Amino acid sequence: MTRTAVYPGTFDPITLGHMDIIRRGAKLVDCLVIGVTTNPSKSPMFSLDERLAMVRREIEGIEGDIKVVAFDSLLMDFAEREGASMILRGLRAVADFEYEYQMAGMNQQINDRIETVFLMADVSLQPIASRLVKEIALYGGDISKFVTSAVAADVSARVEAIGRKGS
Incomplete structure (x- = not known):
């Protein structure tokens, strides 16, 4: 039997923290499905197709x-x-645990055949959040410690297109 896990997120943009969970998670299962989703409560910087490609x-x-x-x-x-x-x-x-604990409980009520498994972020990557990466970039800050160089270039190009804040 194949062990398949889903790693869901908006990945707007994908960060080094996400990459850490993907690398480690892929070792735990036979197949890892990265589910790139929309979130009605978020305003994405990148379209769904752009995030999938990224x-x-x-x-x-x-x-x-x-x-x-x-x-x-x-x-x-x-x-x-x-x-x-x-x-x-x-x-x-x-703060993540409290939210994730609640979500895991709700998900278990919806389908108790699917378990939620948590991986702690690498200590050096714990502060990274896509929301903060975007905010730093929008105000002209350096995001190179939080994303790959390719993602930094994508974010920089998008900020250039939409305009920096605080100028």
Whole structure:
């Protein structure tokens, strides 16, 4: 039986923290499905297609069976369609745990056949959040410690197109 996990997120943009969870998660399962989703409560910097392409580019060279799929549905419905037995989530801090704990409980109520598995973020990557990366970039700050050079270039180009704040 193949062990499949879904690692969901908006990945707007994909960070070194995301990459750490992907690398480590891919070693734990036979197939890792990175679910790139929309989130009605967020205003993405990149379109869904741009985020899919960005994630696919960034995971090249990572060992394991990894696929990148877009979804716009309940996570548990998506996981079921993908044949997943687990949801993979990264934790950075206590605040993450409280939110993720609640989500895991709700997801278990929806489908108790799919487990939620948490990986602690690498200590050096714990403060990284896509939201903060975008904010730093929009105000002209250096994001090179938080994303790959290719993602930094993508973000820089987008900031150039939409205009920097605080100018």
